[in-house]
Amino acid sequence: xxxxxxxxxxxxxxxxxxxxxxxxxxxxxxxxxxxxxxxxxxxxxxxxxxxxxxxxxxxxxxxxxxxxxxxxxxxxxxxxxxxxxxxxxxxxxxxxxxxxxxxxxxxxxxxxxxxxxxxxxxxxxxxxxxxxxxxxxxxxxxxxxxxxxxxxxxxxxxxxxxxxxxxxxxxxxxxxxxxxxxxxxxxxxxxxxxxxxxxxxxxxxxxxxxxxxxxxxxxxxxxxxxxxxxxxxxxxxxxxxxxxxxxxxxxxxxxxxxxxxxxxxxxxxxxxxxxxxxxxxxxxxxxxxxxxxxxxxxxxxxxxxxxxxxxxxxxxxxxxxxxxxxxxxxxxxxxxxxxxxxxxxxxxxxxxxxxxxxxxxxxxxxxxxxxxxxxxxxxxxxxxxxxxxxxxxxxxxxxxxxxxxxxxxxxxxxxxxxxxxxxxxxxxxxxxxxxxxxxxxxxxxxxxxxxxxxxxxxxxxxxxxxxxxxxx
Amino acid sequence: xxxxxxxxxxxxxxxxxxxxxxxxxxxxxxxxxxxxxxxxxxxxxxxxxxxxxxxxxxxxxxxxxxxxxxxxxxxxxxxxxxxxxxxxxxxxxxxxxxxxxxxxxxxxxxxxxxxxxxxxxxxxxxxxxxxxxxxxxxxxxxxxxxxxxxxxxxxxxxxxxxxxxxxxxxxxxxxxxxxxxxxxxxxxxxxxxxxxxxxxxxxxxxxxxxxxxxxxxxxxxxxxxxxxxxxxxxxxxxxxxxxxxxxxxxxxxxxxxxxxxxxxxxxxxxxxxxxxxxxxxxxxxxxxxxxxxxxxxxxxxxxxxxxxxxxxxxxxxxxxxxxxxxxxxxxxxxxxxxxxxxxxxxxxxxxxxxxxxxxxxxxxxxxxxxxxxxxxxxxxxxxxxxxxxxxxxxxxxxxxxxxxxxxxxxxxxxxxxxxxxxxxxxxxxxxxxxxxxxxxxxxxxxxxxxxxxxxxxxxxxxxxxxxxxxxx
Numbered sequence: 009x010x011x012x013x014x015x016x017x018x019x020x021x022x023x024x025x026x027x028x029x030x031x032x033x034x035x036x037x038x039x040x041x042x043x044x045x046x047x048x049x050x051x052x053x054x055x056x057x058x059x060x061x062x063x064x065x066x067x068x069x070x071x072x073x074x075x076x077x078x079x080x081x082x083x084x085x086x087x088x089x090x091x092x093x094x095x096x097x098x099x100x101x102x103x104x105x106x107x108x109x110x111x112x113x114x115x116x117x118x119x120x121x122x123x124x125x126x127x128x129x130x131x132x133x134x135x136x137x138x139x140x141x142x143x144x145x146x147x148x149x150x151x152x153x154x155x156x157x158x159x160x161x162x163x164x165x166x167x168x169x170x171x172x173x174x175x176x177x178x179x180x181x182x183x184x185x186x187x188x189x190x191x192x193x194x195x196x197x198x199x200x201x202x203x204x205x206x207x208x209x210x211x212x213x214x215x216x217x218x219x220x221x222x223x224x225x226x227x228x229x230x231x232x233x234x235x236x237x238x239x240x241x242x243x244x245x246x247x248x249x250x251x252x253x254x255x256x257x258x259x260x261x262x263x264x265x266x267x268x269x270x271x272x273x274x275x276x277x278x279x280x281x282x283x284x285x286x287x288x289x290x291x292x293x294x295x296x297x298x299x300x301x302x303x304x305x306x307x308x309x310x311x312x313x314x315x316x317x318x319x320x321x322x323x324x325x326x327x328x329x330x331x332x333x334x335x336x337x338x339x340x341x342x343x344x345x346x347x348x349x350x351x352x353x354x355x356x357x358x359x360x361x362x363x364x365x366x367x368x369x370x371x372x373x374x375x376x377x378x379x380x381x382x383x384x385x386x387x388x389x390x391x392x393x394x395x396x397x398x399x400x401x402x403x404x405x406x407x408x409x410x411x412x413x414x415x416x417x418x419x420x421x422x423x424x425x426x427x428x429x430x431x432x433x434x435x436x437x438x439x440x441x442x443x444x445x446x447x448x449x450x451x452x453x454x455x456x457x458x459x460x461x462x463x464x465x466x467x468x469x470x471x472x473x474x475x476x477x478x479x480x
Numbered sequence: 481x482x483x484x485x486x487x488x489x490x491x492x493x494x495x496x497x498x499x500x501x502x503x504x505x506x507x508x509x510x511x512x513x514x515x516x517x518x519x520x521x522x523x524x525x526x527x528x529x530x531x532x533x534x535x536x537x538x539x540x541x542x543x544x545x546x547x548x549x550x551x552x553x554x555x556x557x558x559x560x561x562x563x564x565x566x567x568x569x570x571x572x573x574x575x576x577x578x579x580x581x582x583x584x585x586x587x588x589x590x591x592x593x594x595x596x597x598x599x600x601x602x603x604x605x606x607x608x609x610x611x612x613x614x615x616x617x618x619x620x621x622x623x624x625x626x627x628x629x630x631x632x633x634x635x636x637x638x639x640x641x642x643x644x645x646x647x648x649x650x651x652x653x654x655x656x657x658x659x660x661x662x663x664x665x666x667x668x669x670x671x672x673x674x675x676x677x678x679x680x681x682x683x684x685x686x687x688x689x690x691x692x693x694x695x696x697x698x699x700x701x702x703x704x705x706x707x708x709x710x711x712x713x714x715x716x717x718x719x720x721x722x723x724x725x726x727x728x729x730x731x732x733x734x735x736x737x738x739x740x741x742x743x744x745x746x747x748x749x750x751x752x753x754x755x756x757x758x759x760x761x762x763x764x765x766x767x768x769x770x771x772x773x774x775x776x777x778x779x780x781x782x783x784x785x786x787x788x789x790x791x792x793x794x795x796x797x798x799x800x801x802x803x804x805x806x807x808x809x810x811x812x813x814x815x816x817x818x819x820x821x822x823x824x825x826x827x828x829x830x831x832x833x834x835x836x837x838x839x840x841x842x843x844x845x846x847x848x849x850x851x852x853x854x855x856x857x858x859x860x861x862x863x864x865x866x867x868x869x870x871x872x873x874x875x876x877x878x879x880x881x882x883x884x885x886x887x888x889x890x891x892x893x894x895x896x897x898x899x900x901x902x903x904x905x906x907x908x909x910x911x912x913x914x915x916x917x918x919x920x921x922x923x924x925x926x927x928x929x930x931x932x933x934x935x936x937x938x939x940x941x942x943x944x945x946x947x948x949x950x951x952x
Contacts, residue, residue, distance in 0.1 A: 034596065037553075038546045038583065043596055046541035046611070053542065069518035070525065074510045075547075075585070075616055075632055076569065081509075094576050097548065099585065102569035102631075103620030111510065113547070113571065113585070124506065124515055133805060139518070143616075144547055148575030159574075160547055333605060 012345075015281050019225040024154065026275055030284050030346045033154045040152040040159030044268065047346065048155075050292035051271055052162065056142060058194060058290075059164065059266070062186060068138040068166060073120050075143070076111040081119035084244040088118065091211020095147040097159075113146040118212070118237070118263060121167045122245035125259075131250045132171050135259060136179070140166040155272030156229070156480050163267035169247065169259040176260035177215070177236055183264040184217040184234040191231060195270060196287040196398040197221050197277050198405050199231055200475060202453035205434075207441060210235045210263075219266075220452045220475065222405040223276040226427030228452045228477040231273050234264035272480070277401050278370075284347025285370050287397050288390040294324040295386060296343045300336045300355035312359045316352070316382070323383050324350075324390060344369060349393050350386060368393055370400075405429070413462050416440070420447040429477045433460030433470025440465035448478045484817075487753050491697040496626065498747055502756050502818045505626045512624040512631030516740065519818065520627075522764035523743055524634065528614060530666060530762075531636065531738070534658060540610040540638060545592050547615070548583040553591035556716040560590065563683020567619040569631075585618040590684070590709070590735060593639045594717035597731075603722045604643050607731060608651070612638040627744030628701070628952050635739035641719065641731040648732035649687070649708055655736040656689040656706040663703060667742060668759040668870040669693050669749050670877050671703055672947060674925035677906075679913060682707045682735075692924045692947065694877040695748040698899030700924045700949040703745050706736035744952070749873050750842075756819025757842055759869050760862040766796040767858060768815045772808045772827035784831050788824070788854070795859050796822075816841060821865050822858060840865055842872075877901070885934050888912070892919040901949045905932030905942025912937030920950045 012029070013021035027033050032048030044052060060070070076099060082089045096112040114120070121139065129137060142164045149159045166183060170176040188201040199219040209216040213235035221229045242248070242258035251257040278285040288294050297317055301309035313328060320326050327348075329339050336353070343351060353365040364382055366375045368389055377385045411431045412419060419430060424447040434440060434451070443465055444450060455473040463470045484501070485493035499505050504520030516524060532542070548571060554561045568584040586592070593611065601609060614636045621631045638655060642648040660673040671691040681688040685707035693701045714720070714730035723729040750757040760766050769789055773781035785800060792798050799820075801811050808825070815823060825837040836854055838847045840861055849857050883903045884891055891902060896919040906912060906923070915937055916922060927945040935942045 034599065036546055036592065037595060038548055038550060038592070041546035041548065043546065044544040046543050049543045050541075052544075069521070071518050071521045072516040072524075072616070072634060074508055074513035074515065075618065076510055076513065078510060097571045097574040097583070099569045100572040102618075103622065104566050111569070120508065120510070123509060127506065144544070146547065146574075150575065162544060 012281065012283060015224070015279065022279070023272075023276060026279055026283050026345070027154045032271065032275075032284075035154075040149045042152070042154050042158050042160075044162070047292065048271060051274075051286065051290060052268055054290050054292055055194075055270060056164070059190060060142075062190070063140055063166070066138070066182070066186075068140050068168075071139050071141060072143070073117050073124065073141055075114055077114050077117070077120045079110045079112050081123065082112060084119065085212050085238075085241055087238075088212040088241075092116070092147070095149075097146045097148060114143075115145055115147045116263075117141060117143075117145075117165055118167065118241060119245070122241055122247060122261070125167075125169055126245050126247045129169060129247055129249050129259060132252050135249060136168055136170045136175065138166070138168045138179075140164055153272075153480075155268055155275070161267050161269065163265050165263060165265045168262045169242075170262070171249075171251070171257070171259065173260045176262050180215065180217060180234045180236045180262040180264065183262070184219070187219050187232045187234065187264075187266055191219060191221070191270070192398065194287065194289045195274050195277075196289075196394055196401060197231070197273060198398070198402045200453055200455075202455050202475075204233070205451045205454050205474065207438065208451065212238050212241060214238050218453050221273045221277060222408055222429060223273070223480070224279070224404060225276070226408040226429070226477070228429065228475075228479040229269070229273045229276065230452075230479065231270055232264070232266035235262060237261035237263055278397055279347070280370075283345035285397065286347040286349065288349045288394045291347070291349055292325065293327045293346075293348050294390055295320055295326040295350045295352055296348045297326060297328045297352045297354065298336055298339050298343070299328070299330060300353055305356050306332070308359065309354065309356060313354055316354055316364065316379075319383055320352070320386060323387050350389055352382070352386070370397060411460075413460060414464070415462075415467055416443055416447070416464050420449075423447050423449050423476070423478070427478050429475055430464070431455070431460070431473060431475055432464035433462050434472045434474045435463035435466060435468045436471050437463065437465055437468070444476060449476050450479050451475070452477050452479060484753065484755060487696070487751065494751075495744075495748060498751055498755050498817070499626045504743065504747075504756075507626075512621045514624070514626050514630050514632075516634070519764065520743060523746075523758065523762060524740055526762050526764055527666075527742060528636070531662060532614075534662070535612055535638070538610070538654070540612050540640075542612050542614065544615070545589050545596065545613055547586055549586050549589070549592045551582045551584050553595065554584060556591065557684050557713055559710075560684040560713075564588070564619070567621075569618050569620060586615075587617055587619045588735075589613060589615075589617075589637055590639065590713060591717070594713055594719060594733070597639075597641055598717050598719045601641060601719055601721050601731060604724050607721060608640055608642045608647065610638070610640045610651075612636055625744075625952075627740055627747070633739050633741065635737050637735060637737045640734045641714075642734070643721075643723070643729070643731065645732045648734050652687065652689060652706045652708045652734040652736065655734070656691070659691050659704045659706065659736075659738055663691060663693070663742070664870065666759065666761045667746050667749075668761075668866055668873060669703070669745060670870070670874045672925055672927075674927050674947075676705070677923045677926050677946065679910065680923065684710050684713060686710050690925050693745045693749060694880055694901060695745070695952070696751070696876065697748070698880040698901070698949070700901065700947075700951040701741070701745045701748065702924075702951065703742055704736075704738035707734060709733035709735055750869055751819070752842075755817035757869065758819040758821065760821045760866045763819070763821055764797065765799045765818075765820050766862055767792055767798040767822045767824055768820045769798060769800045769824045769826065770808055770811050770815070771800070771802060772825055777828050778804070781826065781828060781831065785826055788826060788836065788851075791855055792824070792858060795855050796862060822861055824854070824858070842869065885932060886936070887934075887939055888915055888919070888936050892921075895919050895921050895948070895950070899950050901947050902936070903927070903932070903945060903947055904936035905934050906944045906946045907935035907938060907940045908943050909935065909937055909940070916948060921948050922951050923947070924949050924951060
C-alpha cells in the first residue's frame with residue numbers, strides 16, 4: 009500500500025490522499041464534481057441524522073423544492089444575482105426543445121422558497137414558518153477540492169419567516185449556536201461563532217453569522233453560516249402577511265446551512281500521518297473487531313469473534329473484518345487509515361486467557377482487557393477519545409492563535425509563510441481587505457469583544473476585534 | 481372551505497384537490513415541477529426510513545453521485561440514449577461560459593454509476609457491489625400531475641454488480657419482492673408483482689420486474705421497477721473483473737427504484753370523499769387529539785389534553801391541535817382531509833366522566849372509551865385500520881378484475897369506458913400493442929401463470945397470461 013504524503017510538509021497532498029485512500033470520496037469525469045463513496049456518505053448520514061432530530065425539536069419541517077429555478081428569479085434581488093450569477097449552471101434545452109426562459113440549477117434556494125412563501129403566508133397566524141431542505145446545490149468551481157470546494161455539494165438549507173425582526177434574529181442566532189454545539193460536541197472541533205464583516209456576508213443578507221474552524225495547518229475553514237436575510241427579499245418576492253393590527257407587513261427572513269464541507273473540516277482537524285481519525289460520536293464504525301487466526305484455528309477464533317461482536321453490538325457501532333485474503337497487519341493499516349476510533353484484536357492466546365486487546369486510534373495504546381470488562385472499557389474509551397480529540401484540537405488552535413497589536417506590515421509575512429489566526433483590531437477601513445489579500449489573508453469574522461485598540465491596517469483607532477487568517 | 485370534487489364522477493379532479501388541499505404538494509412557477517410540502521414530505525420520510533433500514537440489512541450502501549452527467553455517457557449504450565434523450569434537461573453553460581460538452585441533469589444514474597463501477601471493481605472479491613442513492617431526477621414532462629408525473633421527482637435508485645447472472649437475477653427478484661411486501665404491509669396496497677413485456681422494459685434492461693397497483697378508478701399505476709440490466713452496459717462502460725479462474729469477466733448488473741409516485745398511489749387507493757386516508761404504518765401523524773373547550777374551561781381541558789397526549793405519545797405518532805382560532809368542526813374537517821387514521825376528542829364532559837371519544841378515519845365510527853383503556857384502544861385500532869384498508873383495497877381490485885377469453889374487439893369498449901384490469905391471453909404479437917392503444921389500454925405485465933388459451937388480439941394460441949389496463 010502507498011504511504012500517505014507527509015502531513016507536516018505536504019498537508020494539501022496528505023488531505024487529498026486521505027480522502028481518496030480511505031474511500032470517502034472519488035473523482036469523477038464530471039468536471040469539479042465528486043462522488044461521495046459509501047464510507048464518506050455514512051459519515052454524512054450520521055451528521056444528517058443528528059442535526060435533523062435537533063431541527064425537528066425546534067419545529068422545523070423538511071420539504072423538497074425544485075432543483076431548477078427560472079433565471080429571472082435570481083434577478084429579482086439585486087445583490088443575490090450579483091453574488092451567484094457567475095457560478096450558476098444554466099439549462100437551455102429540455103424535452104428536446106430550447107426553453108423560452110433558461111433555468112439555473114439551484115446554487116441555493118432562497119428565490120424559489122421565497123416564491124412559495126408568498127403563496128403560503130397570509131396572516132401572522134401562518135408565522136413563524138420554518139422549512140428545511142436536504143439536497144445538493146451547484147456552484148461552478150474552477151479549483152475543486154473534495155468536500156471543500158466542488159461544483160456540486162450536499163447540504164441542508166433552512167429558511168424561515170417571522171413576524172418581527174427580533175424573532176428572526178433570535179432564530180438566526182439559535183441556529184448559529186445549534187451548529188456550534190454540534191461541531192464541538194459531535195465533531196470535536198472548536199469553532200469561532202461570530203459575525204462576518206459586511207463584505208463577507210451572504211449575497212442579500214443583513215447579517216451573516218459564521219462558524220470558523222482552525223485546521224492543522226493554521227488555515228481557517230468556514231464550516232457553516234446563518235443569515236438574517238434582508239427584507240428586500242420579502243419585497244422582491246411579494247411575501248406579505250396580515251399583522252396583528254390587521255395591517256399588511258413584510259415578514260423577516262432567515263436562512264442557514266451546513267454542508268458536506270464539515271467532513272473536510274473533520275479530516276483536517278483530527279487526521280494524522282496514519283490517516284483519518286473520526287470522533288466516536290460521528291463515526292459510522294466505532295469499533296472494528298479483527299480476529300487473528302491461522303488455518304488450523306480459524307473456526308474457533310471466528311466463533312469467539314462473533315460472540316464478542318454480539319456483546320459489543322450492544323454498546324457501539326461495530327464491524328468485524330473476517331476476510332482471510334488480508335493479513336492482520338494489512339487490516340490494521342486499512343482501518344487506521346479509515347480512522348475507526350477503536351480496534352479490538354482477538355486471537356487464540358486471547359481466547360485461552362479470556363482477554364482481548366483493545367487499541368485506540370489516536371494514540372495507538374494497546375490494552376489487554378478481560379473479556380468481562382470489554383463492554384465497559386469500550387464505552388469508556390469512546391467517551392475518552394471524543395473528549396481528548398476536542399482537547400487536542402483546542403490546544404492546537406491555541407498554538408495557532410496570535411493576539412497582537414502589530415500592523416499588517418509587521419505580521420503579514422509571518423501569516424503568508426506560516427498561516428495562523430491573528431486576533432487584531434480593525435477600524436473598518438475596507439482598504440485593509442485588499443492589503444490582506446497580498447499576504448493570502450482574509451477577515452474571517454468580527455468578534456463580540458473590543459479589546460484591541462489599533463487598526464491592524466492603518467494604525468488608527470480600532471472599532472472591532474477581528475480574526476485574520478488564510479482560508480480554504 | 482371548499483368541498484372536494486366528486487370522487488366517483490371526477491376522480492382526476494378529486495385527486496388534484498386532495499393533493500393541494502391536504503397540503504401534500506403545491507404547484508410551482510417552474511414548468512412541470514412541484515414542491516413537496518412538509519406534510520407530504522413527512523410521508524416520504526417515513527417511506528425512506530422503512531426502506532432504508534431494509535436496504536441496509538441486505539448490505540446495500542448509500543452513496544451520492546453527480547447530478548450532472550456528460551451527454552456522451554448517455555450515448556454509450558444505444559438503447560439507453562434512445563429511451564432517455566428526448567426527456568433530458570441539458571446544461572449548456574456554467575460558470576459564465578459555454579461548456580465544451582453539454583451535461584444532462586440525470587434522468588437516472590446508470591451511466592455515471594457504471595463509470596464509477598469500472599474504477600472500483602477489479603476482482604471477484606469486490607463483488608457483489610450494492611449501492612443505493614436517494615435523490616431527485618429530471619425527465620421533462622409535458623402533462624405533469626403531482627406525484628404521478630412531474631419533470632422532477634424524488635426516488636431511490638439501487639445499482640448492483642454481481643459475478644454471475646444467477647446472482648444478479650436473484651438480486652433483482654429480491655428487491656422486487658422487498659418492494660411488494662413494503663407496498664402490501666405498509667401502504668396497504670395490493671400490487672401485482674410480475675415481469676414487464678419486452679417492449680415495456682427499461683431502456684437497456686434484459687428483464688424488468690414491475691409492481692402494478694390498481695387505483696379506485698380501475699386504472700393501473702406502476703409503483704416501482706427492478707431491472708436485470710443488459711451486460712451491454714458492462715461492456716459499454718468497461719466494467720471488468722478478474723474472475724475466480726483468473727480470467728477477465730464482465731459483471732452482471734441490476735438496478736431498481738421506487739419514487740414519490742407511491743404517495744400518489746396511496747392517495748388513489750385509499751382516499752374517499754372526505755379526502756386522504758393514510759395507512760397507520762406510514763402515517764406521519766397517526767392520532768390527532770382535539771380538545772373541545774369554551775373560554776371558561778379552556779385551561780382545564782388543555783391540561784387534561786396534554787396529560788392524554790403524554791400517554792398516547794408512548795404508543796403512537798400523535799399531534800395535538802390546540803389552536804383556538806378554529807372551531808372543533810373545522811379541525812375535524814381538516815384532519816379528515818389530511819387522512820390521519822384516528823381522532824381523539826376530549827371535552828369537559830369527558831373529563832368529568834373519565835372518558836374520551838375515539839373516531840376512526842375510514843369508517844367514522846365514534847367510540848366512547850374509558851381513559852384507562854385509551855392506549856390499548858388506540859394501539860388495537862391502528863392495527864385494525866391497517867388491516868381493513870388492505871382488505872378493502874383487495875376487494876376493490878377484485879371487483880375491477882376481469883378474467884376473460886374475449887377478444888379486444890369484444891371487451892375493448894368496456895375497457896375504454898369503464899377502465900378495469902383484464903386478465904387475458906397473448907400470443908406475443910406486437911400488433912396487439914397498437915390495437916390496445918386505441919382503447920387507451922396497455923399491457924401492464926406478463927403473469928407467471930399460463931391459463932388463458934386464446935390471444936386477446938388475434939384469437940390465435942396464447943403464449944402468455946397478461947394483464948391489460950389503462951395506466952397513469
